[in-house]
């Protein structure tokens with residue numbers, strides 16, 4: 001059976017691909033950055049890299065056809081988002097639409113385009129900002145809010161197809177994407193202020209994905225599994241970050 005990971009060239013997606021490689025016969029590593037997808041695929045036996053941009057028309061069909069050529073999908077993970085930091089008054093329509101396109105729309109088209117194996121597990125990487133807004137990040141917040149409703153709706157609608165749909169909700173995870181946004185020094189300093197004194201690791205998010213993909217999670221659908229080192233329990237203390 002096949003696992004498909006969108007964003008497999010990134011921090012969390014890459015870790016998910018490596019974790020799922022231990023549970024599935026093959027992994028399709030999808031990313032708009034083909035070189036990054038290939039780097040992840042090269043670390044895994046029986047992995048295939050595919051270039052596809054979640055913001056492009058035809059994304060769901062492109063990935064679905066590539067997956068179907070390999071086999072039925074036992075697990076699918078969507079681990080991409082578009083995040084622009086700007087005050088809401090300055091946010092362009094294009095930026096907001098891009099967040100929505102690469103977030104909930106891309107995830108929905110991805111999941112809908114797949115040919116599921118019996119008992120398939122579909123997992124979106126969500127965000128605490130689904131419910132706890134992050135100032136100067138309106139597009140990202142709105143996209144994750146809508147992604148949460150995609151997960152709940154598909155969990156309900158596709159239950160009779162035997163597909164489980166869940167989200168893993170990371171706290172603050174040290175990934176290449178976060179390092180690009182904040183710089184290594186600022187990121188490390190912020191990590192020391194988090195409840196556990198450090199950021200989460202991509203592998204710690206991937207472990208939750210591996211669990212949701214497993215038979216042990218066979219009755220879990222429509223759930224949001226938080227992996228945040230108590231960050232959501234302590235947000236009020238983090239005003240200085």
Ligand SMILES: NC(=O)c1ccc[n+]([C@@H]2O[C@H](COP(=O)([O-])OP(=O)(O)OC[C@H]3O[C@@H](n4cnc5c(N)ncnc54)[C@H](O)[C@@H]3O)[C@@H](O)[C@H]2O)c1
Pocket residue numbers: 006007008009010011012013030031032033036052053054055078079080081102125126127128169170171172173174175176177178
């Ligand atoms: N890192 C965190 O602290 C954190 C916290 C909460 C949620 N998340 C979520 O986890 C997911 C992955 O985050 P990350 O930190 O691993 O990011 P990352 O930047 O390390 O990796 C993202 C990957 O997605 C690819 N990508 C970006 N846009 C794409 C597109 N349009 N089509 C196809 N591929 C695309 C990039 O090339 C990259 O390889 C995102 O959805 C993010 O919202 C991350």
